[in-house]
Amino acid sequence: MRRAGAVALNTFREAVRDRVLYNLVFFALLMMAAAIFVGGISIGIEEMVIKSLGLSAISVIGLLIAVFIGVGLVYKEMEKRTLYALLAKPVRRWEFLLGKFGGLVLTLAVNTLAMAAGLFLALLYVKHRLESADGVLLIAVYFILLKLMLVVALALLFSCYTTPLLAILYTSALYIAGLFVEEMRTFHFAAPNPAMEALLRGLSYLLPNFENFNVMAAAAHGRAIPGALIIENTAYSALYSGIVLFVAAAVFSRRNLK
Amino acid sequence: MPGAAIQIENLTKDYPFGFLHLKKKRSLEGLTMEVESGEVFGFLGPNGAGKSTTIKLLVGLIFPEAGTARILGKPITDIEMHGDIGYLPEQPYFYDYLTAAEVLDYFARFHNLTAADRGERVERMLKKVGLETARKIQLRKYSKGMLQRVGLAQAILHDPKVVILDEPMSGLDPIGRREVRDIILELKREGKTVLFSTHILSDAEMLCDRVGVIVGGKLRGIGAPGEIVGMKAQGMEILFELAGDGRNAAAIIGKATKTGDRYRLQVSEQELFAALEQLQGAGAKILSVAQIKASLEDYFMNLIEADRAQAAAVEVSGT
Numbered sequence: 364m365r366r367a368g369a370v371a372l373n374t375f376r377e378a379v380r381d382r383v384l385y386n387l388v389f390f391a392l393l394m395m396a397a398a399i400f401v402g403g404i405s406i407g408i409e410e411m412v413i414k415s416l417g418l419s420a421i422s423v424i425g426l427l428i429a430v431f432i433g434v435g436l437v438y439k440e441m442e443k444r445t446l447y448a449l450l451a452k453p454v455r456r457w458e459f460l461l462g463k464f465g466g467l468v469l470t471l472a473v474n475t476l477a478m479a480a481g482l483f484l485a486l487l488y489v490k491h492r493l494e495s496a497d498g499v500l501l502i503a504v505y506f507i508l509l510k511l512m513l514v515v516a517l518a519l520l521f522s523c524y525t526t527p528l529l530a531i532l533y534t535s536a537l538y539i540a541g542l543f544v545e546e547m548r549t550f551h552f553a554a555p556n557p558a559m560e561a562l563l564r565g566l567s568y569l570l571p572n573f574e575n576f577n578v579m580a581a582a583a584h585g586r587a588i589p590g591a592l593i594i595e596n597t598a599y600s601a602l603y604s605g606i607v608l609f610v611a612a613a614v615f616s617r618r619n620l621k
Numbered sequence: 622m623p624g625a626a627i628q629i630e631n632l633t634k635d636y637p638f639g640f641l642h643l644k645k646k647r648s649l650e651g652l653t654m655e656v657e658s659g660e661v662f663g664f665l666g667p668n669g670a671g672k673s674t675t676i677k678l679l680v681g682l683i684f685p686e687a688g689t690a691r692i693l694g695k696p697i698t699d700i701e702m703h704g705d706i707g708y709l710p711e712q713p714y715f716y717d718y719l720t721a722a723e724v725l726d727y728f729a730r731f732h733n734l735t736a737a738d739r740g741e742r743v744e745r746m747l748k749k750v751g752l753e754t755a756r757k758i759q760l761r762k763y764s765k766g767m768l769q770r771v772g773l774a775q776a777i778l779h780d781p782k783v784v785i786l787d788e789p790m791s792g793l794d795p796i797g798r799r800e801v802r803d804i805i806l807e808l809k810r811e812g813k814t815v816l817f818s819t820h821i822l823s824d825a826e827m828l829c830d831r832v833g834v835i836v837g838g839k840l841r842g843i844g845a846p847g848e849i850v851g852m853k854a855q856g857m858e859i860l861f862e863l864a865g866d867g868r869n870a871a872a873i874i875g876k877a878t879k880t881g882d883r884y885r886l887q888v889s890e891q892e893l894f895a896a897l898e899q900l901q902g903a904g905a906k907i908l909s910v911a912q913i914k915a916s917l918e919d920y921f922m923n924l925i926e927a928d929r930a931q932a933a934a935v936e937v938s939g940t
């Protein structure tokens with residue numbers, strides 16, 4: 364664990380030095396602009412716009428970072444051969460992977476929390492106060508983080524054996540497919556083909572389900588989110604990421620470096 | 622486990638290539654050898670011989686098709702054993718967003734060292750490899766030789782018992798090479814085992830207790846540098862100058878090589894007197910006669926030549 368921690372901190376440091384956190388400036392500007400421009404609309408709508416815009420931005424920015432940095436996590440170290448000296452140290456390959464994963468998740472957590480703080484500031488600016496119902500935003504932000512964790516795990520898996528470009532393709536394809544798993548389960552073809560339907564249904568349970576993490580509408584309207592969903596999503600993300608990391612470790616532990 | 626620090630048995634490695642990686646190319650074939658505890662062992666061979674392949678197998682970066690190896694009595698798959706080995710990769714490269722001090726501190730974290738101990742060792746290593754003044758510079762701004770020094774520092778930072786260096790002198794200026802030689806000798810004095818690969822035969826001759834020569838993935842010779850070369854003289858060299866045009870000894874002079882005014886002629890010991898007589902008859906002034914001692918270089922060249930000849934023969938016979 365100590366070793367994975369060292370890798371994680373170094374990954375975080377790399378992200379910071381590569382100016383990944385600069386995206387926060389962009390987010391801050393977006394929030395400021397939104398807060399100023401919605402000023403003319405009636406108070407209820409104003410609040411909703413800020414909330415949905417803020418959450419969408421947090422999600423999109425997080426996804427971009429998770430995918431674009433995630434796919435290079437392992438590949439870059441193999442390609443640049445920075446991994447050679449490291450793996451000769453007493454560190455197991457899965458410890459390295461876990462560290463890489465943890466480092467990027469840490470980066471995303473810091474980044475996401477900073478953006479969440481920005482969102483609350485923008486909200487405070489337009490409403491001049493915060494209500495307990497706004498706490499739902501925190502849960503929405505937590506769900507975004509859970510989703511990002513899963514995306515990082517997938518990107519890391521692809522990073523172990525393919526180029527960043529392909530890994531971006533695979534990760535985004537899985538992400539997009541994962542937004543439609545419910546539809547895959549209920550969808551009936553114009554000319555129903557039972558075999559096809561069974562296949563789609565099976566696939567829908569294998570694919571990562573990203574739909575459940577989206578509570579944007581509820582959060583924007585200040586509706587409560589059931590506690591069961593919080594537990595379910597937490598468990599789902601942890602379990603799915605765990606399995607993906609396990610597969611990644613199995614792939615990577617056998618891999619010959621160039 | 623008395624004696625051997627590194628035991629290699631029948632180590633074999635194939636690299637896949639071609640369409641869908643279906644074909645295999647054998648890069649190392651049944652390597653069996655031992656490196657004694659406390660010795661400096663030189664691993665010699667031409668480009669593509671399999672030196673780096675062997676070293677990468679030893680430190681677990683790649684996995685063998687067959688065979689086993691043990692370091693300090695432990696199988697190479699045992700990761701805890703890595704605490705006792707140091708490794709310098711070929712053309713090392715490190716995180717370019719870190720400074721030399723940071724990267725060394727990072728690597729030190731994988732060993733069981735206290736923070737204070739880490740800091741102290743990093744300082745000592747920076748000094749040892751001559752990077753104190755560059756310690757605060759990010760590695761992206763480092764030259765090749767400076768990176769090589771960082772690589773050496775991280776390899777010995779944790780006081781390993783076995784040090785494995787893949788071409789430690791490459792990319793270094795003469796001063797740097799001298800410093801690396803001193804570091805290797807210092808490691809030897811401290812009782813460490815050192816295995817290093819090199820193309821520079823003089824370095825190997827100067828530093829190594831034993832060398833192993835590998836060509837085409839096969840170990841072709843192993844022993845003390847003087848021992849594998851063979852002690853018997855390879856012939857005689859006559860150095861002479863010509864007063865006239867030497868027409869009446871044209872045959873023998875034609876075999877000599879001319880540098881400046883001087884000629885060098887290599888003959889076997891049996892031919893020596895006949896050659897001297899002929900040269901004298903042609904009015905040559907003999908400057909010196911010396912025994913040609915076989916060098917590691919000759920040995921090396923002979924092996925490679927033999928290998929090429931064999932490869933050509935195989936090609937011709939189409940097998």
Ligand SMILES: Nc1ncnc2c1ncn2[C@@H]1O[C@H](COP(=O)(O)OP(=O)(O)OP(=O)(O)O)[C@@H](O)[C@H]1O
Binds near residue numbers: 620621636638671672
């Ligand atoms: N990743 C790889 N994929 C395919 N073939 C490889 C790979 N690495 C090495 N080889 C092949 O294995 C053989 C041995 O290579 P190796 O790097 O061990 O040589 P070397 O003795 O270290 O040479 P050099 O002195 O040039 O460093 C070469 O024929 C090389 O082409």
Ligand SMILES: [Mg+2]
Binds near residue numbers: 674711787
């Ligand atoms: Mg090499």
